[in-house]
Amino acid sequence: MFGSTVYIETSIISYLTARPASDLLAAAWQKVTIDWWDTQRHRFDLSYRIWWSKKLAGAMTRRLPGGLQPW
Secondary structure: OOOOEEEOOHHHHHHHHOOOOOOHHHHHHHHHHHHHHHHOHHHOEEEEOHHHHHHOOOHHHHOOOOOEEEO
């Protein structure tokens, strides 16, 4: 059973789909985001706004992580 609905903003998708960052702070955000995605996302109903999936055309849209539902 799912918990609360969590809105996934574009920065989360960016951290999940980007190449590893060379900047230390950006790399840390990527790691925290990936760790949360791998261990916690199953506890929530995940959603995103359809308008930004259209806005993120190209590789990022094709690489959207599983488990997301349009909002």
